[in-house]
Amino acid sequence: MSIRINLLEDDIQKTLVKMTTPMMLGIVSLMLFNLADLYFVSRLGTDALAALGFTFPVCFMVISLAIGLGIGTSAILARLLGRGESDEAQSLATDNLLAIAVMVVVISGLLQLLIDPVFYAMGARDALMPFIQAYMRVWLIGSVFLVINMVCNACMRATGDTKTPALMMAGSSLLNFILDPLFIFGVGPIEGMGIQGAAIASVIAWSLTTCVALYLLFVHKRLLVLQPFVFSRWKRHAYAVMKIALPASLSNMMTPVAQAVLTYIVAHHGPEAVAAFGVGNRIESLALLVCLALSMTLPPFISQNIGAGHVERVRSAYRMVIGFSLFWQFLVFILLIFVAEDVATLFSGNNTVQSLIVLWIFIVPFGFAFQAITFLTASSFNALHKPFMAMKISLARLFLFTVPFAWLGSQLFGLQGMFIALVVSNLCVAVLAWLSMSAHLRAS
Structure with missing residues (x-):
């Protein structure tokens, strides 16, 4: 099993750049995956677009679970690899993927039963429920x-x-982009299925790329092995991963819960506001893509170096990425302001929705630099095997600051007040996260 980049000895800045650049391109593709769904569904009308906006928190909850499971798996594997324990890493990866597959099947089945009560609780109108049901039933499968x-x-x-x-x-994004218009609008013998077609296209893209990923792990990476099921070994591996993955998953899953509450708050301002807010959520992911890539590449670097006892490299890497994220995200904010009207026109032909998208762009992205500091710090704590510190940061951001501030801003100053409150809450949490990590690294 070869490691393409030496995380323990190579120059820190060059290593992070080499790791982050391909991930950045990958995340661009992933975000374009979501934007393709958004663009094609927007052609179906405001109701379909609003329905997709309602589905975002629930879909992101499942994605957050996957992110947390990936964090736990990566943290344990990287530390084992840093210690040179490749055989144990292979066995753990195999047991872990089997356990996760069973877990997700059970969770998906439960969510199928809760579609109606969940989306009604979020404030979805009766007129939107057929769109939501058609999309979610396929997506969950x-x-x-x-x-x-x-x-x-x-x-x-x-x-x-x-x-x-x-x-x-x-590859997944390209497949989705090709399949979206085929299944949404139909072509030749393929009948258009509207918003449900977007979900079908996504599922086909995921299933094909998953088969390829499993093949690569088994044949080329040799991280999957054929081994008998031994309960004691499976239990040991599950415990090692889940003690990081469960807190990480919980903190990540709280994001869509808070997002659902925010959607509920926005829903009081009308379906146009929900549609604009849904567009904003997709723009947010794309605007944060560089720092999101860093949040995926920094943890393996930290875990391997901690496993090898190279603490000073961890300190230097953390300081470096925080400084970069501040500079980069403010640059992105300026760029978004210049293209705000073009972006609004791209995603909606409704004048009210367009004006609300522009309002969102002029306010909310100012806080993305602070948001980046928060999730980079949380991912660093997970890599250090301190998942409860990461969870505390995430829960504080969502439920001590974001939700209460957003509700208060909405009540006092309407939608604009809510958007400003999101920026203020991100600033407050970023300061707390930075102070927490700085204190932990000084004590290490």
Whole structure:
């Protein structure tokens, strides 16, 4: 099993750049995956676009579970690889993927039963429910492929290989882009299925790329092995991963819970506001893509170096990425202001929705630099095997600051007040996160 980049000895800045660049391109592809769904569904009308906006928190909850499971898997594998324990890493990765597949099938089945009560509780109108049901029933069936795919990619990143996961993301996005118009609008013998077609296209793309990922892990990476099921070994591996993955998953899953509450708050301002807010959520992911890539490449670097006892390299890497994220995200904010009207026109033909998208762009992205500091710090704590510190930061951000501030801003100053409150809450949490990590690294 070869590690393409030496995380323990190579220059820190060059190593992070080499790892982050392909991941950045991969995440661009992943975000374009979501934007393609958004663009094609927007052609179906405001109701379909608003329905997709309602589905975002629930879909992101499943994605957050996958992210947390990937964090736990990557942290343990990278530390084992840093110690030179490749046989144990192979056995753990195999047991872990099997356990995760079973877990996601059970969770998906439960969510199928809760579609109506969940979305009614979020404030969805009766007119939107047929769109939501058509999309979610298919999306949940295919979610097992999405989660397994993301965990497979995390396994690859733990070895220092970020190029292969990036190519997997790009392939999935390309497939989705090709299949979306075919299944949404129909062509030839394929009948258009509207918003449900978007979900079908996603599931096909995930299933095909998941098969490729499993093949690569087994044949090329040799991180999957044929081994008998031994309960004591499976239990030991599950405990090692889940003690990091469960807190990480919980903190990540709280994000869509808070997002659902924010959507509920926005829903009081009308379906146009929900549609604009849904567009904003997708723009946010794309605007944060560089720092999101860093949050995926920094943890393997930290875990391997901690496993090898190179603490000073960890301190230097953390300081470096925080400084870069501040500079980069403010640059992105300026760029978004210049293209705000073009972006609004691209995603909606409704004048009210367009004006609300522009309002969102002029306010919310100012806080992205602070948001980046928060999730980079949380991912660093997970890599240091301090998942409860990461969870505390995430829960404080969502439920001590973001939700209360957003509700208060909405009540006092309307939608604009809510958007400003999101920026203020991100600033407050970023300061707390930075102080917490700085204190921990000084004590290490």
